[in-house]
Amino acid sequence: MRSLSSLCRSSWLSRTRREAPHSILFSKTLCTDNSDGVQSSRIKIFDRHFRRKQLDRAAWLMRSKDSFVDTVAENLLDRLEDCKKTFPTALCLGGSLEAVRRLLRGRGAIERLIMMSTSHDMVKLCRDAEHGIQSENIETSFMVGDEEFLPVKESSLDLVISCLGLHWTNDLPGAMIQSRLALKPDGLFLAAILGGETLKELRIACTVAQMEREGGISPRISPLAQVRDAGNLLTRAGFSLPGVDVDEFVVRYPSALDLVEHLRAMGETNALLQRNTILKRETALATAAIYDSMFAAEDGTIPATFQVIYMTGWRDHPSQQRAKRRGSATVSFQDIHKQFGSES
Amino acid sequence: MVRGSIKLLKDAGSGLSKTLSEILVCPLSKQPLRFCEETNSLVSDSIGVSFPIKDGIPCLVPTDGKALDLEADNTIKPEDAVTSSVEHEADRGGSH
Numbered sequence: 001m002r003s004l005s006s007l008c009r010s011s012w013l014s015r016t017r018r019e020a021p022h023s024i025l026f027s028k029t030l031c032t033d034n035s036d037g038v039q040s041s042r043i044k045i046f047d048r049h050f051r052r053k054q055l056d057r058a059a060w061l062m063r064s065k066d067s068f069v070d071t072v073a074e075n076l077l078d079r080l081e082d083c084k085k086t087f088p089t090a091l092c093l094g095g096s097l098e099a100v101r102r103l104l105r106g107r108g109a110i111e112r113l114i115m116m117s118t119s120h121d122m123v124k125l126c127r128d129a130e131h132g133i134q135s136e137n138i139e140t141s142f143m144v145g146d147e148e149f150l151p152v153k154e155s156s157l158d159l160v161i162s163c164l165g166l167h168w169t170n171d172l173p174g175a176m177i178q179s180r181l182a183l184k185p186d187g188l189f190l191a192a193i194l195g196g197e198t199l200k201e202l203r204i205a206c207t208v209a210q211m212e213r214e215g216g217i218s219p220r221i222s223p224l225a226q227v228r229d230a231g232n233l234l235t236r237a238g239f240s241l242p243g244v245d246v247d248e249f250v251v252r253y254p255s256a257l258d259l260v261e262h263l264r265a266m267g268e269t270n271a272l273l274q275r276n277t278i279l280k281r282e283t284a285l286a287t288a289a290i291y292d293s294m295f296a297a298e299d300g301t302i303p304a305t306f307q308v309i310y311m312t313g314w315r316d317h318p319s320q321q322r323a324k325r326r327g328s329a330t331v332s333f334q335d336i337h338k339q340f341g342s343e344s
Numbered sequence: 345m346v347r348g349s350i351k352l353l354k355d356a357g358s359g360l361s362k363t364l365s366e367i368l369v370c371p372l373s374k375q376p377l378r379f380c381e382e383t384n385s386l387v388s389d390s391i392g393v394s395f396p397i398k399d400g401i402p403c404l405v406p407t408d409g410k411a412l413d414l415e416a417d418n419t420i421k422p423e424d425a426v427t428s429s430v431e432h433e434a435d436r437g438g439s440h
Contacts, residue, residue, distance in 0.1 A: 049407065089363070112363045123401055141361040144403040149371035151404035156367040 044170050044273055045223065048118070048146065051168050051271040055119030058267030062125070066099070068251055069266060072308050073099040073163050075247065076192045079312060080108035080159075087159035087188065091116060093179075094147055094165020095192075096266070097126050101140070108159060113138050116145045117165075119267075150178040157182050160189045164308075167193040167224055168271065176237035176313075186317035189239060190310075194268075195246060196226045197307035202259065205291035212290075213283045218276035230309045239313025240320055247308045252301040256288035259304050360402065371404050387412065 073096055080087070086109035092100050097115050104110065117123050123142045130140055145151050147162070147169050160179045169175045179189050199221055206220040225233070227246050234242035253259045263269050296302050314320060360368075360379070368377055370388035377386040377395070385394040386402055393409040395402060 052405075089367075114363060114367070118405055120398060120401065120403065124399065127401070139361065139363060141364045142401050143364060143368070144398075144401055144405055144408070145371060146405045149404075149406050151368055151371035153367045153369045154374065 046168050046170050047271050047273045047275070048148070048168075048170065051267075052118045054264075054269060054271055055117065055267045056121040058265060059119060059121040059125045061265040062098070063265055066096075066262075066266065068249060068262075068306065069096045069099045069164065070103065071249065072096070072192050072247075073103050075308075076100070076161065076163055076190055076310060077103055077107050079190055079310070083108070083188065085158075085186070085188070088112060089157050090114070090159035090161060091152060091157050091182065093160065093162035093191075094118065094168075096163045096165070097122060098129055100161060100163050101126060101129070104138070106138075110138055110159070113140045115140060115142050116147075118144065118146050120144050122267075147175045148178075150175070150182055152178075152182040154181050155184045158184055158187050160187070160191075162191040162193075164192055164194065164266075164268075166191050167222070172225070173233060173236050176233060176239075180237055180239060180313070180315055183315040185315055186319065187315045189313045189315070192308050192310050193230075194224055195230075195307035195309040196224045197248065197305055198224055200305055201291060201295045201302070202256070202287075202304065205256070205287050205294065208290050208294075209283055209287040213280065213286050219272050219274060220270055220276075222270070222272055224307075225309065227307075227309055230311050234311055234313045237313070238316070240316050240322070241312075241314045243310075243312035245310050247310070249306045249308065250303045251306060252297070252303055254301060256291040256302060259291075259302065360397070360400070364402065368402065368404065371406055385410075 077100065088109070088111045090108065090110045090112070091114045093116050095117075097117055101113070101115065104113075115123060115126050117126075123144055127142050143151070147166060148171050160183060162179075166172060166175060176189070176191075183189060203221045207217050210217045210220075227244065230244040231242055234244065251259075251262075253262065260269070291302055365379075368386070369375060370377055370390060370393070372393070373388060373390045375388060375390040377388055379385075380387050380394065383394060383396075385396050386404070387394045388409075392412045394412055395404050395409045397403070
C-alpha cells in the first residue's frame with residue numbers, strides 16, 4: 001500500500017510540473033468513486049465496478065483450459081484431501097470459478113455448492129458449463145455477489161473457497177471476516193491470492209518505459225499482499241489454526257503482448273481507481289521492448305513471475321487443538337531433551 | 345408493490361434453489377430477504393432495497409439494488425438505512 005501511494009505521488013508530481021492548474025482536477029476525473037459518498041470512509045484502491053466489467057469481458061475471452069489457473073485451482077483443491085472432515089455446503093468465491101468447478105472431482109465430499117462472482121456473465125458461463133459435469137451429485141446454485149458484502153447467512157457454510165479473487169478487494173480483512181462469520185464452527189476458509197512478487201518483471205518494464213517516454217509514472221500494477229501480511233490477515237480476521245504457503249510460478253510467453261493477452265483473459269488487468277486511462281501506443285511498445293531486452297531468455301521467450309499465496313484458516317471450535325495456558329507445563333523442556341534429544 | 349407479497353423467501357416458489365433461499369441474506373444488513381413475485385426480485389425490508397433476479401441468478405451486489413419507493417408504511421428513508429448499515433458493517437469489519 002505504501003508503494004502505491006508513493007507511485008501516485010510521483011505521478012502527480014510529474015503532472016504538476018507540466019500542467020499545474022489542471023493536475024488535481026485531472027486526477028479527480030480518474031476516480032470513479034465520487035458518485036456514491038456511502039463508502040468514502042474506507043480506503044478505496046480498486047475500482048470494483050470496473051473489475052466487474054473486466055470479469056465480464058474475461059468470461060468471453062477465457063480459454064477453456066488455462067494451465068496457470070488450473071494449476072492454482074488444483075493445488076488449492078488438493079488441500080481438501082488433507083482434511084478428514086467433509087464439507088457438505090460450500091461457497092466458491094470470485095476469480096476462477098470455472099476452473100474450481102471443473103477440477104473439484106468430488107473432493108471434500110461437497111453436496112451443495114454455491115458459486116458466486118461479481119460478474120453476471122462469469123456466473124452464467126459457469127452455469128452453462130455445468131451441463132458438461134453432471135456426473136457428480138453436487139447440487140450447484142449460482143448467484144452474483146460482492147466479496148466485500150457477502151450476502152450469506154451467519155454460520156451456514158462448511159467451506160469457503162476463493163481462487164485468485166480476493167486480491168482485488170479493497171477491504172480484504174473485512175471480506176475475510178465476513179467469510180469467517182458465514183462459516184459454521186469448524187468450517188474451513190481456503191483462498192489463493194496473488195502475492196507481491198507477481199509480475200515484478202512487468203512492473204519494472206512499465207516503470208522504465210513510462211519514465212523514458214512520458215517523464216513520469218502512474219500505477220500500472222496493483223499493490224499486492226506480501227507473504228508476511230497473509231498470516232497477519234488470517235489472524236486478524238479471527239481464523240484459528242492459520243496456515244500460509246507460497247508457490248511461485250514462472251510462465252513463459254513469446255512476447256509481452258501475449259502476457260497482457262493472458263492477463264486480460266484471466267480478468268487480471270489494471271483495475272486501480274487511480275489508473276491512467278490513457279496508454280500511448282509508443283509507451284506500450286517501449287514496455288514490450290524493455291521487457292524483452294531486460295528479461296528475455298536465450299530462446300526468445302519472456303518469463304513472468306506469478307506468486308500465489310495460499311491461505312488456510314478455520315473458524316473457532318472447541319475441538320481444535322490450541323496452546324495451553326502459559327506456565328501450565330508440568331515437565332521441563334530440559335528433561336524432555338535428556339530423554340529424547342540425545343541423538344540429535 | 346411491497347405489501348402485495350407477504351411470503352417469506354423460505355416458502356416462496358421463487359425458482360431459486362433451496363440451498364440459496366436458505367442461506368441468502370441482505371448483503372448490507374445481513375437480514376433475511378423476501379421474494380417478490382411481481383417484480384421477480386429479492387427484497388430486503390430492513391433497508392428497503394430490492395435486488396433483481398436475472399436469468400434465475402440473484403444479483404446481490406449492493407450497487408445492483410434499487411431503493412424501494414416506500415411511501416406511507418415505512419418511515420426510514422432508504423439512503424439513511426444504507427448508510428447506517430454500511431457503517432455498521434464497517435464497525436463489524438474492524439477498524440482501518
